[in-house]
Amino acid sequence: METRWFHAALAAATLVGCGDEPCPIGSIRAVDGLCYLFEADTGQRPPAPVQGLVVDLDADIRARVLPTSPLPALPASPSNRVADDPGAAALGEALFFEPRFSRSGQLSCASCHEPERFYGDGKRVAFGEELYPRNTGSLVNVAYYNWVLWDGGCDTIWCQANQPLENRHEMNADRMGVVHILASDAGLRSSYEMVFGALPDLSDTERFPEHARPDHLDPEGALNLDWEAMTSNDQVLVNTAFANVAKALEAYQRTLVSTESPYDTFVAGLAEEDAVQMSALSPAAQRGLVLFFGEAGCTRCHSGAHFASDQFVNVGLDTRSWLLYEDNGRFEAIEDLYEDTFVASGDYSDDREWGIQKLDGLEQTETMQAAFRVPTLRNLTHTAPYMHGGHFDTLAEVLGHYNRLEETTFEGVRDPRLAPLALSDAALGDLEAFLRSLSTEAAPRGRRR
Template sequence: MSKTLAVVGVLVALVGMSVVAAPEFAMAPARDKWTAQEVSTIASMRLKEAGPLSPEPSNAYERRTDAAAFGRALFNDTRLSRNGQVSCASCHSADKQFQDGKPLGEGVATGKRRTMPVMGAAHSPFLFWDGRKDSLWSQALGPLEDAAEHGGNRVRYVRQVQTHYKEQYQAVFGPMPALGKLPEDAMPGGTEAERAAWDAMSEPSRDGINRVYANMGKAIAAFERTLAYGESRFDRYAQATVAGDGRGQEVLAPQEVRGLRLFLNKGQCVTCHNGPQLSDHAFHNTGVPPLNKAAPDRGRADGVKKLLKDEFNCLGRYSDAKPEQCGELQFLAADDPHNLAAFRTPSLRNVAERAPYMHAGQFTTMEQVVRHYAASPKAALGHSELARPGEKHADRQAIRLSESDVQDLTAFLGALTGPVVQAK
């Protein structure tokens, strides 16, 4: 036999061996059985289903790396506060899931609501618990002038940009407008003295200040949109389930799988916590007890009114969008009774790392949250969307969970934790 034929014979033998050995490495049959509808729902919850972020038409600078670098500097600058000690990062800390772990946000004073995380915020059409902002850049402006958060005013902030960031600003947004002689402190809201100083300014000066101020928000948004959730064990389980990969499904423990079944079915969690961000980005009244029973938080009911009057909304003069690109804003109903005491559905991604919970930190553990939904208490203000036992409800059934169900569902929520990632 020639050497060539011998080599060919060896290769054939090896190929034959590999063919025989291949089944050993084939995917194992599915460990957990799901209906076709359940598989479809699980597949839709995978993080990768979010795809790339859609452009925000009201911010023409959001994808520029120089804008993000400028925004990151602003995000971490404590000089952008009344006492020189508070920055965006004070409440949105990188080592705490870009939130603060406190029941109520704490800036120069204590706020009235829980700090929401930054990751994934660019996917939501409305920001804050009450949805009073309709873009990430407009949202970034709110805390700067809030008396309990940064406690400053836009004229003082523009002075800071002129002094410390003029070169970075102009590299992104072009020459700063001619602002003339500015008062020390001024803004449309705030103290009586600040309002009077603002009213005394010329219209071109006020417009120039607003333009620079809006651009500060657009730069901060360019940075914040680079922050995202990474894949969790649930995402790997979902991918294995779609592929019918039994070994891949082992990434979740049996208790966590039981919790997922509850999440999709008896617990009715997926009704609001759906899609790749595990949020419908809508507003719901679920009977969460108010901190102040004498004056319950009105939530979305007041948030809509603030949004429609906001000079920095999508339809405002400082937006880069065309009016037809602001459809959601144009069709908002300011008097919808369902908005009363309704709050935005937060993402459940990384939720186990973000105690306490709800819009004012009313619950300290995830288990307490699950028990709240099972109890379905009446709302202190407005009407809860949750069905109560024996109550006729058009859209829901009463949530009935056993003690083991509560434990299983809580265990599953822990499987939604993944890394925080930042786009390059």
């Protein structure tokens, strides 16, 4: 028999919808506050009954919870003048799914940032043209980060967007080849020129070889030699177009925003004293919320509506067999921020002064050894494995690490603020239930899907 749910008779629904009277016999009150009939022979169950707030939230915890939802408007990206341009986002989406940019012609940005996996890949570490020994971070809500990449080695999304294109472990392409593809593809060229203006004339292959890029790892290789043979003016023309590719990719990634989780529904209900909305969190998740904002001290790092922060923390991890070399995290990344061609303080920025101010006072310190960005906790159920090296396959394993802190720290020194949580198994279960409530059901959908 087909499963059928019926609203109770309109008069009855109107009578009991506010919860003043019990539901009629044979029906049950659901999370929307109305009564539903139930056909017992189907084995189906109605939505969970309204339980409202079942924990004691003191004034201090309420004051911490309420500002964490909803997510605010996206922060501006001053160094990218087309960051919120719809035409740039449309171009960026086309570039995001373009495999011809990779050396093999088989890989696009979407190969590692799969829309169906919340723009991650579900693997411990990335594998592009070669193994890349870091976990692929989700791009959902990436625009809320102040520093991009696990080590914060980029100060904007557009700074980061070009790196996988030329990284030999990832797409292993070259900027000259990318710009040639843009110029030779009528659709891409038209979309590009509508946003950025005319591309340079690349028909003179003496000036603009088919492939070229700066390559300090292989200075005697053909790619680097062909790049150095170009005039500085021609290099600037190519770099400008390559930077614009990255800016379009940023414009697209800024559209990948996810805001409607059970937690967000709960906070809206808390603000309005709405029992139906507060029922979006199970009793276990509500108990976990109290731990998260209270005894467990999680908000020292995971704060605000993004449940992240600009901090870089050494959390005391040992290495793993699939991690091929030492990774100094933030310590080495500081050098990248001062040396990269495409940072916000560089020549291809649309607001160099903003970029310079962002770097003001930033310098290497020993506490940065093997310190990595505090990631968002939103959408955790979709983004396993966890940590910068895919160290843990499950949330339970992550919580177990923080509960005991028994691993030998492979590099650097564990942040002294970290102490074992020493929670019971039941409390850890509640904390995990809360973390799961920060996830939305489906990833943001672009125009192609």
